[in-house]
Amino acid sequence: MASCYTLNGITIPENVESYYVANFDLKARNAPPLINQVFTEDLKNKINQQTKLVANDTDPDVEFNGSISSFTLQQLAPTRDQESSLNRLRVSVAVEYTNHRNEDLSWKQTFSQNFDFSPDQDLLSVQDQAIADIYEQIIEQIFNKSFADW
Numbered sequence: 001m002a003s004c005y006t007l008n009g010i011t012i013p014e015n016v017e018s019y020y021v022a023n024f025d026l027k028a029r030n031a032p033p034l035i036n037q038v039f040t041e042d043l044k045n046k047i048n049q050q051t052k053l054v055a056n057d058t059d060p061d062v063e064f065n066g067s068i069s070s071f072t073l074q075q076l077a078p079t080r081d082q083e084s085s086l087n088r089l090r091v092s093v094a095v096e097y098t099n100h101r102n103e104d105l106s107w108k109q110t111f112s113q114n115f116d117f118s119p120d121q122d123l124l125s126v127q128d129q130a131i132a133d134i135y136e137q138i139i140e141q142i143f144n145k146s147f148a149d150w
Helices: 037-052 123-145
Strands: 004-007 010-013 018-021 062-078 083-098 107-117
Touching: 004 083, 018 037, 037 062, 037 123, 062 107, 062 123, 083 123, 107 123
Parallel strands: 018 062
Antiparallel strands: 004 010, 062 083, 083 107
């Protein structure tokens, strides 16, 4: 591999110095308002904290675009009484990663994660923690795909 730097196990070529995270759209029905903004900020924070890349919205070396594409609640594992013994929140995020320094490394993918909770709890009582946990997992997957697959 040509010259690059490694930080926290992530390898980034030296010619990649800047990034841009566009505001992710909210396309999921029934999703709470503003969760797309939370996701956008969480992704920016991850990149800021774990790389030396500088934010640049005019001519970035790498760029992230996408949307919160799905926000669904399911009842799982019905009991004999036809009641649910488990609820699941599933969130999907569609991401387009563009590497302007090497287009061969660009990709599009949808990342999904679940948060299971007891039917004794309603979604509103666990929603903030569920979204935080789901976003942490999805952002880790996006980060690794973007910066660990070099």
